[in-house]
Amino acid sequence: MRFVDEFRDAELARVLAGKIAALCEPGRRYKFMEVCGGHTHTIYKHGLEDYLPDTVTLVHGPGCPVCVIPMGRVDDAIAIAEHDDVVLTSFGDMMRVPGGRGSFFDSKAAGADIRMVYSPLDALKVARKNPDKRVVFMAIGFETTAPSTAMTVLRAAAEKLDNFSVFCNHVTIIPAIKAILDSPDLRLDGFIGPGHVSTVIGCRPYEWIARDAGKPLVCSGFEPLDILQSVYRLLLQLREGRCEVENQYARVVPWDGNARALQVIGEVMELRPYFEWRGLGFISHSALQVKERYAAFDAERIFHVPGVRVADPKACQCGEVLKGVLKPWECKVFGTACTPETPIGTCMVSSEGACAAYYNFGRFSRERVREASRA
Secondary structure, three states, X not given: OOOHHHHHOHHHHHHHHHHHHXXXXXXXXXXXXXXXXXXXXXXXXXXXXXXXXXXXXXXXXXXXXXXXXXXXXHHHHHHHHOOXXXXXXXXXXXXXXXXXXXXXXXXHHOOOOEEEOOOHHHHHHHHHHOOOOEEEEEEEEOOOOHHHHHHHXXXXXHHOOOOEEEXXXXXXXXXXXXXXXXXXXXXOOEEEEOHHHHHHHOOHHHHHHHHOOOOOEEEOOOOHHHXXXXXXXXXXXXXXXXXXXXXXXXXXXXXXXXXXXXXXXXXXXXXXXEEEEOOOEEEEOOEEEXXXXXXXXXXXXXXXXXXOOOOOOOOOXXXXXXXXXXXXXXXXXXXXXXXXXXXXXXXXXXXXXXXXXXXXXXXXXXXXXXXXXXX
8 A cells, every 4th residue: 555545445444344244253242442542533533433343342542642641740830830931832732731720721821931832852942042941841642752852852961951851741551551451440352552652662562461461452553444454353363262462553663663762762761660640540660751860851850840639620531531431422521511622631632532532523423322322
């Protein structure tokens, strides 16, 4: 395949759907978790549920980096931004994420200097242009975006740009999957593995999921045919009694990962003893922090960070959504009090959030499920 429309061929999708249906055993139901929010958006944008038998259910996982940031970390960033000489820079999808004291947009409206950037290198440019300001980059994301943050720290160190730092909130995917597997609330038959994270870490780190947890995993691309083929591969493994890690996204993902990217992360960052995840609580060794040797570029060492834990609003059920226990439309405030314009939870904010995907693309699916429940 050479062009993106070849990955969206409806006739090929129907052929795959037939093969998927043929692999389903009569009377058996299957539940697969798509770990990455990008997969969730593809599923509902392209109506992939309509290609799957009713016995195959796809549930969303914790693979949206914005969604898993707890409210307390948003408040910590706002506390940094409230210093008179600070410019806080952030990706756009963080701007509306609610904390206990409001969002970045709210803080910006109140007078804090908070600016949207497209990359940490853009934040570095802000630091160069404003030598009288302390510029902080709100670093978020899984291993996918950690290399760019690490490279920016190395560049700032090389330039001796002492007015630049990062507020590091990078998280790692493997401990999150382990937390899901350890959860008593959910029973899964397999995983659609995250493609973007895997471009950095590869597929080898997932091998324990098949070996120790007994769940097959297929690392998947993000086009409709990628996801349908990944579901087919999972069902084929179950039919044949196999439990393996497969790389459907081999055109992008190297089995052993990107050695240079991993080297850069290892140079600048190390695992935290523990980190709080929205909906999953504290998970040990599940996030990254800046190493001591680069302390001059670590906002948590430069500024006083309150570190207060903030409980999620009682009406918000993002935690259950992130664990795949609830579908977004089952949340009581979904689409009413909680919308992309007025989000209560993070899952409605992010471009990878499950609630945003259901809200923007999944209304008809939601109504169909409700109709079926009434019948």
